[in-house]
Amino acid sequence: MPAALPIREDLSAGELRALARRENKGRVAARMFAIAHALDGVSRAEAARLAGMDRQALRDAVVRYNAEGVAGLYDRPLPGRPEWLSEGEQATLKAIILAGPDPKRHGCVEWTLPILCEVIAERFAKTLHPASLSRIVRRLNLSKQKTRPRHPQSDAKAQAAFKKGLPEVLTSAAAAYPERRLQLWFQDEARIGQKGRTAHRWWERGQRPAGLCDKRFTSAYLYAAVCPASGADFALVMPTVSTTAMSLFLDGFSRSLGPDVHAVLVLDQAGWHGARALVVPDNITLVPLPPYSPELNPVERVWLHLRERFLSHRLLDDYDAVVQACCDAWNALTATPERLRSLTSYPWLPCVNA
Structure with missing residues (x-):
């Protein structure tokens, strides 16, 4: 049977138990208690059983604790489903939105979500529902705003x-x-x-106030x-x-x-x-x-x-x-x-x- 992994000792068993009692995440607290039991000399199998986990889970916790300290005992965020539009496509989409539509080509003077969905299908060969596109647009730090008037003869220079x-x-x-x-x-x-x-003015949804x-x-x-x-x-x-x-x-x-x-x-x-x-x-x-x-x-x-x-x-x-x-x-x-x-x-x- 292989020897148990050594455990870093910058925190004592008592200090780990004190941290575990204040921790509101149960899985993190269990890992702290298990490592504290192991530091007290309890066998790894018994330390894992007392903390309600198997021995392999304890070994993984020890590896992460040795490498990162207490921070390594917290759950890492799950990657989740990949973005439907890549970062490059989202950057291109933002540039398209800020540039505005071509009235002759797109048939409008300002973007709407359904028209942008058509542009995405044509440009990236990907389909999106307007509700899904709305979430993407908000993540791009864009919002629909009333434009500020600009005279056609104004000179930016x-x-x-x-x-x-x-x-x-x-x-x-x-x-x-x-x-x-x-x-x-x-x-x-x-x-x-x-x-x-x-x-x-404030009014009920679906009605236009007089x-x-x-x-x-x-x-x-x-x-x-x-x-x-x-x-x-x-x-x-x-x-x-x-x-x-x-x-x-x-x-x-x-x-x-x-x-x-x-x-x-x-x-x-x-x-x-x-x-x-x-x-x-x-x-x-x-x-x-x-x-x-x-x-x-x-x-x-x-x-x-x-x-x-x-x-x-x-x-x-x-x-x-x-x-x-x-x-x-x-x-x-x-x-x-x-x-x-x-x-x-x-x-x-x-x-x-x-």
């Missing part, structure tokens, strides 16, 4: 250059006004009116400036957009700033933002965004939040009601500056906040 060049603009402004604290602000206007919109949506056209314009770093804000409701209205807004914004503050105000290239007749106070420097680049302006997210949370499903009787709704919505939002910071703190902004 110009947008990248703007992000890269904004720190230099701030440096120049700081050098021009060394006695003042520099703050980075963003400004935009939104038309708010009777012509409403619907928003998401939402109140006015079709009249009385409106006002909400001018707003936001400082992403601090969550500070300034807003005015105006009856129209014009150079005169913009001058009034800049005058009020200028007077709201501290006496030692100079604001770098980023805004789009609307005509009234760059008109020669526009009056720009001395404590404000205007910085235009690249053309067709609203996605670079954090205030755009503020408008979406206001419409989703406060300005949808409303019936506003007249212009005064529109103005009051604008004021109530803005005051409700700015009551918590943390919310405003969360909405406007784009990932690329912290590196340029003054």
Whole structure:
């Protein structure tokens, strides 16, 4: 009969039994007790019987314990059924999903699970049910999301250059006004009116909820400036957009700033933002965004939040009601500056906040 395998002795029998009593996995605890019995000098056959296992199972446990310590006594995860799509096929599938469909070839402008199943059958000669594909897609860290609008004439290179060049603009402004604290602000206007919109709401499955949506056209314009770093804000409701209205807004914004503050105000290239007749106070420097680049302006997210949370499903009787709704919505939002910071703190902004 072959000699019994020696057992490592970095843990005593008593220490192993103490670990076994605290272990909530029965199979692991049994292996610890069996090895503890063997360390006490009990024969391997008797140690295995006392722990409720056969001698070969004890021998396997000793081999793993000698090699890995206590960690070797835990069950190894089972390999399970192999993936239906290989890693390479899953990577290709993810690239196909992110690239989007060809409307002429696939007959759709966005992927659906059944159409993707057809693409997989054609590309990989493998069949999948849409429910199974849904699990694969989620494991690829993909989810169905509402797209962010992008103007067809937007220039990605110009947008990248703007992000890269904004720190230099701030440096120049700081050098021009060394006695003042520099703050980075963003400004935009939104038309708010009777012509409403619907928003998401909780409802019973299988039914589409009704939402109140006015079709009249009385409106006002909400001018707003936001400082992403601090969550500070300034807003005015105006009856129209014009150079005169913009001058009034800049005058009020200028007077709201501290006496030692100079604001770098980023805004789009609307005509009234760059008109020669526009009056720009001395404590404000205007910085235009690249053309067709609203996605670079954090205030755009503020408008979406206001419409989703406060300005949808409303019936506003007249212009005064529109103005009051604008004021109530803005005051409700700015009551918590943390919310405003969360909405406007784009990932690329912290590196340029003054």
